[in-house]
Amino acid sequence: MVVLTGPRRGICRACLACGKGRLFCGYLAVRPICTVCGNDNEQYPSDDFASYVTIFLVLHLLVQALFFADRTWAMSSLFGGAVAMPIFLLATLALLPFAKEAVIGFSWAVGAKRNPVASSWTDDLDESALSEL
Numbered sequence: 001m002v003v004l005t006g007p008r009r010g011i012c013r014a015c016l017a018c019g020k021g022r023l024f025c026g027y028l029a030v031r032p033i034c035t036v037c038g039n040d041n042e043q044y045p046s047d048d049f050a051s052y053v054t055i056f057l058v059l060h061l062l063v064q065a066l067f068f069a070d071r072t073w074a075m076s077s078l079f080g081g082a083v084a085m086p087i088f089l090l091a092t093l094a095l096l097p098f099a100k101e102a103v104i105g106f107s108w109a110v111g112a113k114r115n116p117v118a119s120s121w122t123d124d125l126d127e128s129a130l131s132e133l
């Protein structure tokens with residue numbers, strides 16, 4: 001099933017087209033051209049949706065753990081916040097690349113691509129014309 005192939009390859013950090021090359025070349029930077037098959041992986045958008053997916057997952061997973069910890073152990077809210085905030089931060093930073101890879105893989109699976117007209121329009125913007133506004 002192609003709809004699941006894209007996110008699966010994305011989460012495995014593999015090229016969406018061939019499944020062998022690397023999708024990312026850094027923490028969140030997409031490798032523009034696959035070194036194995038030459039596919040343009042940068043044309044598939046993720047925009048802010050990966051951040052929304054990450055926030056959704058972190059909140060739904062860790063808030064339940066926080067409620068469980070609050071019910072199980074008697075701790076002050078200051079201590080609970082001091083423990084929970086770094087865990088939330090680390091979980092968010094750990095999940096964000098995988099969410100971005102899955103979103104890019106889903107974009108590839110459904111055929112969503114960046115709008116070349118909109119991106120060329122913003123590339124051609126004249127900075128002096130904007131300053132006159």
Ligand SMILES: [Zn+2]
Pocket residue numbers: 015016017018019020021034035036037038039
């Ligand atoms: Zn490839």
